[in-house]
Amino acid sequence: MNAVEIEQAITDLAEQPFDSAEFPYAFLEAFGNKATTIKRLRAGASNKSDLGGVLQTSNIHILTCDAGRVTQTLAALKASSATVKAKAKFILATDGADFEAEDLTSGETVACAFKDFPDHFGFFLPLAGISTVRQISENAFDIRATSRLNRLYVELLKDNPEWGAAERRHDMNNLMARLIFCFFAEDTDIFIGKGRFTETVAQMSARDSSNTHEVLATLFRTMNTKREDRAAAKIPRWAEDFPYVNGQLFSGGDEVPRFSKIARSYLLHVGGLDWTKINPDIFGSMIQAVAEDEERGELGMHYTSVPNILKVLNPLFLDDLREKLDEADDNVRMLLNLRKRIAKIRVFDPACGSGNFLVIAYKELRAIEAEINRRRGEPDRASEIPVTNFRGIELRDFPAEIARLALVIAEYQCDVLYRGQKLALAEFLPLRNENWITCHNALRIDWLSMCPATGTGVKLQADDLFETPLDQAEIDFQNEGGETYICGNPPYKGSKWQSDEQKADLANAWVKHPKLAKTTDFVTGWFARFFDYADSVPNAVAAFVATNSICQGQQAIDVWPIAFQRGYEIRFAHTSFKWANLASHNAGVTVVIVGLGEKSTLPKRLYQEELLKQCSAIGPYLVPDSLAYVQKANDPIGEQSTMLFGNMPRDGGHLFLDAELAEKVIAEDVDVRPFVKRFVGSTELINGKLRYCLWIADKDVESAKRSVFIAERLRLVAENRKQSDAESTRQFATQPHRFVQIAGVARRDQILVPGVSSENRPYLPCDYLTADVIASNKCFALYDAPLWNMALIVSKLHWVWIGTVCVRMRTDFSYSNTVGWNTFPVPALTDKNKADLTRCAEDILLAREHHFPATIADLYHPENMPADLRAAHDRNDEVLERIYIGRRFKNDTERLEKLFDLYTKMTASAAPAKGKKRKAGDNA
Template sequence: MNAVEIEQAITDLAAQPFDPVEFPYAFLEAFGNKATTIKRLRAGASNKSDLGGVLQTSNIHILTCDTGRVTQTLAVLKASPATVKAKAKFILATDGTDFEAEDLASGETVACAYPDFPDHFGFFLPLAGITTVRQISENAFDIRATSRLNRLYVELLKDNPEWGRDERRHDMNHFMARLIFCFFAEDTGIFGGKGKFTETVAQMSARDSSNTHEVIGTLFLAMNTERKDRAAANIPRWASSDDFPYVNGGLFSGSMEVPRFSKIARSYLLHVGGLDWTRINPDIFGSMIQAVADDEERGELGMHYTSVPNILKVLNPLFLDDLRAKLEEAGDNSRMLLNLRKRLARIRVFDPACGSGNFLVIAYKAMREIEAEINRRRGEPDLRSVIPLTNFRGIELRDFPAEIARLALVIAEYQCDVLYRGQKLALADFLPLSNENWITCGNALRLDWLSICPPTGTGVKLLADDLFQTPLDQTEIDFENEGGETYICGNPPYLGNTWQSAEQKAEIRDVANGRTRSPGFLDYVAGWFIKAADYIKHAGGLAAFVSTNSICQGQTVPILWPMVYSTGCDILFAYTSFKWANLASHNAGVTVAIVGIGAPSNGLRHLYEHQDDGSVVLRDGTSITPYLSMGSPVIVEKRNAPFSELAVMEFGNKPSDGGNLLLSRDGLQSLGLTEKQREKFIRRIYGSQDFINGGARFCIWIEDRHLSEAQKIQVLSERIEAVRALRLASPDKGARTILAKRPHQLKLMRIGNTHTIIVPSVSSERRPYLPVGIVDERTTLTNLVFGLYDAPLWNLALIASRLHLVWIATVCGKLKTDFRYSNTLGWNTFPVPTLTEKNTTDLTRCAENILLAREHHFPATIADLYDPDTMPADLRAAHDRNDEVIERIYIGRCFKNDTERLEKLFELYTKMTVNKGQQTKVSKR
């Protein structure tokens, strides 16, 4: 269940008569517990309560009680030994009149009347596996409003299916935007009385809902007509009163058609209007409401919320920190404060993937806060804001989020006016809305950003679609921004190269414009970085985006960052990788980074490093690498051979056999070979999962000199012919003309004469070390692992080190969140100092100690041994000793942390590439 569904379920529960026996189970069911889970709790199989209540392990202990004993019962729950033993996160007590609960980890509490507990549903979202943020916990209204609007939207489409089709989708979305404005206006004093719009619809529309659409259409017409013209327009007196002012601004222009309402839809409308819309938070609400109008996203309502703290990770270092510093510097100096206010008036914030406007709304509210403090210090608290909404520009692909973005900014402007200037002045300046259009609906990678956010005071001339029914020829905006600043920001779509459509790949290719040979490998978000860098080159400014951390890892770096550097941009600040979670239940969140770019300056670069404990450490320096470490902007490129003395690492053997040469243990038995035949024609074979999890597979291994003998064995001969037929039918020319001539063999036939060091190509990021091992001369590898054939054992010590894991995690990138190994990008580029004979001897001993420690725990698998929670002490000690020996070779002591490791490795890499006559791929400025 998502947050919106949970809110609805909790609200329904609170509306039912209180049943002290059933309440705990109904409460848990409302938070997504399955029927089988509830059944086990009822039966006592999983109920750990020692008080006669319901205790779900690692979740919550609930106890209903007699009237007036809620506080005492909560204390009993907290003192319960079962609560502690079961590691409950929450305790909850209620008597059907009062309701109390506590978060045992934070100590936060809820105490309210029983009917009001749905107002606090956000407090309990962790029960559904949803890691939420304080804004949601403290302001459940936005989720409640989204839930009600979603039910209304779905109900309307049942009776008006044509409004859900592509040709009328815009009309439906525009209708919803109008409703949202009316609900907000009737509760905030913009309309004549609180609840006036909802009250009028209730009074003037028939209970059978037959004329509800006509009543709403008439009200919309009134808000699009100036008072002096309402009589001529035949607007009835009930709609033309002062209670409904002239709004226009494009919001109520155009068609007045309204979808027809069923009795249920009318009821839903009245319930939505009955909410207290003064509590709307536009930076939260917009993110959730945008999904209402999208068929694919409606099932994920509430999942698109971007928390304010995460948005501020972009906006603060981009420009807000500097504004606040200038405010602090100005003190009470009237002239300096005036200059800062003039600067605020000329700042533009541009989000070219704005969705429902979160980043723009947060930026606007933060700037209004600074402006209000300026006005306070200058003794001008009632002064009208000099910060125009038209300076907060966006591009959004879909029309409804784009409309919501503009509406969210309009609401934010009004709320700021009320907060800083008072209700009276806010109302005086609010209506009518402006016809100016500053949110563009279109494809950001196809539009010209310079035309949408030009470097001078000229207006927008090209827009892909209209908003609030504003015609294209009326979208030119005049505003004073000459000499102002432009800040580009946002959270663009992440789509990896594998999942992009042909059109999206074409967009990236066109944005790259021939500046790289491999644009097809780029994540979709890379297009926004390239466009931003090009914009900055021509118009100045700074840009910062939330991005998948893939743009700072692996093969993406040498493709993307030379293009960015070639525009004259540099990385000015960054946040290293962190999980970007949303409101989805049990959502692990994508791993992201934040990167800010702009023209180089003499100032320090700021790197915000996320630590394992969730804290952030700020480091300053003169340069940040595209891998998000301090240092010169070196770019690691693939190499065909390793540096220095490292052994050659190659792929294992690709079968290309249609399953005829690979065998399970049972498959091997079914061949019925003699012991002598097995010895000659069968080998053990490892892939990544076989090696890590202890699987057993085999392969038919026929050397040319034994082919005639193998063909005399019917089961082998049949498999050989099956492989031949498969390869001859292949669309691949090499398979038909070369591999088909040796169907008795895997595509490659690599195997060690004495041993092979094995390295899986993909492994879990949870492990503290990369899995690496050694196999004998009768064991071979699939193409899902790498092999160092007959390599010195000290190579294993290097691969098993923390130092090498840090390098691989950085320069090779990841597959989802798992480490993705590469021989050409990870091993061949790994910088190793010149090793003495003693060094190699010491490292060999370390490798032997690691292998011996594993043997002590036979038959434990690599997965068992390297589980970070249960890793054996002797194995960890062997790795610690290995790390110490290696790191002393590098710097004469152990490194302090991974940051220091990475910086040393990049330093060495730079020296080694120069010594090899290779230039690091950075732009010449």
């Protein structure tokens, strides 16, 4: 369950008659516990309570009690030995009137009326396995509001299906935007009298809901009519007190869909929430899912944390402004100049969605401006930062409208915070008509039309919810000479998953470099458009969130040389981290943040988790002080042995046997035994899974066919290959006994490396196997190579190198011989070096053997790695790193700096090694 679903479930629970016996089970069910789990608790099989309550191990201890004894009951739960023994994270006590709970980890508590406990649902989200950040718990209102609006939206479409059609979708979305504004306005005194809008709808609409749509239409028409024109417009007296809002929010028609009784109830319920708590930072990114059919199933997962947004905005421009504020201290002239500078800053998000980045940027600038005004003794001064300086492009109309509305709400909230409610109200209405967020395709529209170089001459008028005023120059003048900062979190989409339309959009963006449109992630289109934009706008800078794959593997080689050739540099960057959301278990894509600008002498900033490194340059792989990029190599650049593919069958599965079948066939047919070999791919190597194949040399075909089992299997292989779409496979139909691609076979032994493996292991998985094992094409193999090669592969140095230069499958390592192994820079090794490394590899293998039959997955679990195995690896790292620099490296950054420095020197000075021939291809 996601957070919105949980909120709805506990709200329903709070509205039901209190049943003291059933409440604990219903509460746990609301947080996603399965029926079987609840059944076991009811039966007492898993209930560890010593107080007659319900205690779920490692989760929560719940106890209902007699009236007036909630506080004492909570104390008893905390003192309970069972609570401690079961490692409960929460305790909860209630009598149906009062409600108290405590987080035993943090010490935070909740105490409220029972009917209000859903307001605190964010407090309990860890019960559902949702890793929360503080913003979620503090802004539980946004999730509640999203849930209510979603139910209203779905109910309205159920009764008015035509409003869900493409031609009416905009009208439906516009209705939701109007309602959100009205709910906010009635709770913040924008409409005189708290709850005035909801109360009016409740009073003037019939209980059977027959005229609810007419009441809403009248109110919307009122808010679009100036007071002097209302008599002519025949506005009824009951609507007269509502203000003129303007800003085009209520223009464009006042038709409203019909409401059922249920829809009317939902409407009043939504209005009954306290909308003063709305947080435009995150509300928009969740509410946009309400209006998107394909996203509604993910409702509640659309949360972009403010700290993540600030990872983009702080180094882009906010850190510099704060430094200037510190330098100014109380110097009124310097403060004035800084205020003037801030007033001219434009923030442009060309993939703005519901406006998260723009809202955060606006609020942060207002905070700096407010501090300037405070130091200058002008606390009540009106803001000089226009919301028109926060510009965006969004492909879908509803998120674009929500972005506009979010900025309007943010502006009002900032005015209340910094100038007081009275001044904020006096200047809020009517809404201004200006708006600089448009619904368009960011890879098709000319960004200069939205954010021109000088701040004047805007050609494109915004559409839909707000309209651009005719006198554009008057608005633009305040931006003359201002700075432009481009930012955002564009859609990612790898090349294989792009639609035909997206491929065409990407080709349009990379029109100057068409090859890149065929191989790069969709997000690179925004990089391409920035380069074109910055060619016309001097000193423009940008920072985008992007998939980490653009700084790995082939994309790093494709994208960054072009960027550097065009005169741009990476000004700052955040190395890979999870861009988390509200999904259960903190799911999120792994991203990087890249800040771009024209080449300069400014110091560059590289952020790695909480560490900041100043450097002279940041390279394509986000490595400090190196602009080198790694090209595929057909042979190793150092002394390491040649690494080849494993073997590819293309057999339809007919050459393979699981462990049970292999044992059975060998026992029943003596002719089969010589041809059954253990087969190892990535899964088999890592998880110890036993799998077998038929391996038949050309000279042994007739002998093998004496087995009825083998003969039938070869017939099936032949039939399968004949039907293949690939000519290369069909050619092997006449040789069904052999694999289609045989890269090599060991004579003595082999070192195997999985093609794909998890980044969570502290070392790359690798194993040393005898010659009678057949390597899969899902592995890479060193056949009959010296064992010291294994010491290189399982080192921390190689882990860091592969994680940087090879492409990844999501966050997993995708190994490559040509990009990862052949390019791995290894210093010249002495005989003693090789002997030392061989001993290290032997020690690692011996340590593994001590824990037989533990698998690679077992042994290299990040939290359960055996101490002797960890010590063997640590010794291996120390021996190898001393070969490189005479001591251990301090961290991965230092490792990468040395590796790239050595790579640059080796590839610049050394000719390709003679006598080494590449025997097979690579799947890089």
